[in-house]
Amino acid sequence: xxxxDDKKPDLLIGRNAVTEALKSDREIDTLILIRNNNNPALSRxxxxxxxxxxxxxxxxxKKLDFxxxxxxxxxxxxxxxxxxxxxxxxxFAYAEEKGEAPFIVVCDEIEDPHNLGAIIRTAExxxxxxxxxxxxxxxxxxxxxxxxxxxxxEYMRVAxxxxxxxxxxxxxxxxxxxxxxxxDGTDYKKTDFSGAVVLVIGSxxxxxxxxxxxxxxxxxxxxxxxxxNSLNASVAAGILMYEVSCGR
Numbered sequence: 001x002x003x004x005d006d007k008k009p010d011l012l013i014g015r016n017a018v019t020e021a022l023k024s025d026r027e028i029d030t031l032i033l034i035r036n037n038n039n040p041a042l043s044r045x046x047x048x049x050x051x052x053x054x055x056x057x058x059x060x061x062k063k064l065d066f067x068x069x070x071x072x073x074x075x076x077x078x079x080x081x082x083x084x085x086x087x088x089x090x091x092f093a094y095a096e097e098k099g100e101a102p103f104i105v106v107c108d109e110i111e112d113p114h115n116l117g118a119i120i121r122t123a124e125x126x127x128x129x130x131x132x133x134x135x136x137x138x139x140x141x142x143x144x145x146x147x148x149x150x151x152x153x154e155y156m157r158v159a160x161x162x163x164x165x166x167x168x169x170x171x172x173x174x175x176x177x178x179x180x181x182x183x184d185g186t187d188y189k190k191t192d193f194s195g196a197v198v199l200v201i202g203s204x205x206x207x208x209x210x211x212x213x214x215x216x217x218x219x220x221x222x223x224x225x226x227x228x229n230s231l232n233a234s235v236a237a238g239i240l241m242y243e244v245s246c247g248r
Contacts, residue, residue, distance in 0.1 A: 010079050010080045010082060010142055011068070011077055012078045012080060013068045013071050013072075014073055014074050014077075015041060015042075015045070015074045015076055017078075018076050018077065018078045019048075021078060021080060022048045027081035027084045027141075029054060029079040029140045029141060030057060030078065030079040031045065031046060031049035031055070031056045031076070031077075031078045032057055032059055032067065033045075033056065033058050033059075033076055034058070034059070034060070034073075034076070035060050036058075049078070053085075055140070079140070081140065081141045082141045082142055082143055082145060082153060083141050083153045083158070086130060086157035087159055088130075088170070088171075090159070091104060091159060094129050094130065095129040100129070100248070101194075101195050101196045102174075102176060102196045102197070103127060103128050103196075104131070104132060104197070104199070105131045105198075105199050105200075105201065106164065106167075106168065106178075106199070107119060107134075107138065108134070108164060108200055108201065108202050108212050109134065109137045109202070109203040110133070110138060110201065110203055111137065111139055111204065112139060113139040114144060114234075115204060115233050116138075116139040116148075116234075117150075118148055118238075119131065119201065119233070119234050119238075120149040120158065121152040122234070122237065122241055122242075123156055123237075124152035124156045126244075126245040127248075130157040131159070132158075132159045132160075132164070133161075134162075134164045135160050135161065137203075140160070141153065141160075165211050168200075168212065168215045172215075174196070175196050177196065177198065177217050178198040178215060178216045178217045179191065179198065179200065179217065180200040180202070180208045180213055180219045181199065181200065181201050181208070181219075181236055181237070182202065182207055182208055182221060184221065185220045186218060186219065187220075187223060188222060191220050192247075193243065193248070194248065199241065200212060201233055201237045202233070204232075220240065222236055222239060
């Protein structure tokens with residue numbers, strides 16, 4: 001999701017800047033193109049971005065003008081990732097290196113970069129080996145996420161995957177038990193989190209998606225004693241991460 005308040009120093013503007021970044025080893029997070037363009041040069045940039053695993057999005061001219069602060073963008077801009085993405089294999093290798101059962105947090109469409117940054121910060125403190133996010137409908141490793149993580153992004157392995165459901169199947173094949181956080185589940189205090197754990201945190205508004213929920217081995221809940229029935233995603237994630245961590 002592109003937010004108007006995320007116009008940060010990680011935005012590259014114009015064809016030359018974007019082209020050179022794509023040719024280099026810099027991690028391109030998202031390529032932004034002007035909508036309905038028929039320019040072959042922009043099409044080539046889109047192809048290059050896709051080859052590097054970047055997300056390609058189209059916006060109208062007014063939106064792109066606003067994002068670029070009136071600069072001459074030539075129909076293209078790009079967000080550079082605040083940190084290089086890892087792979088799921090990197091996460092398992094790190095757990096093996098530490099001699100520990102894998103502990104992974106999956107963020108199912110967490111769109112607020114402040115929430116994602118806060119989750120990464122707590123994950124690093126709680127001994128999580130890696131965080132997995134989807135390519136689409138999710139905050140990415142932009143400037144805001146890096147800043148909110150308060151430095152934790154430098155140490156946390158974050159993998160970005162095309163198909164979250166398939167990735168969860170792969171995690172289960174590797175021996176992980178998948179626990180989804182949702183209001184209609186078993187009290188987290190009554191759950192045994194020993195062994196290889198994958199903790200799924202749902203989006204701010206909708207929670208865990210239906211398909212992802214079906215793939216969870218168990219659904220765990222936090223008791224709500226007040227008048228509202230849910231916590232901020234990063235707060236709920238923090239409580240559950242430390243429950244898992246303390247039980248290992």
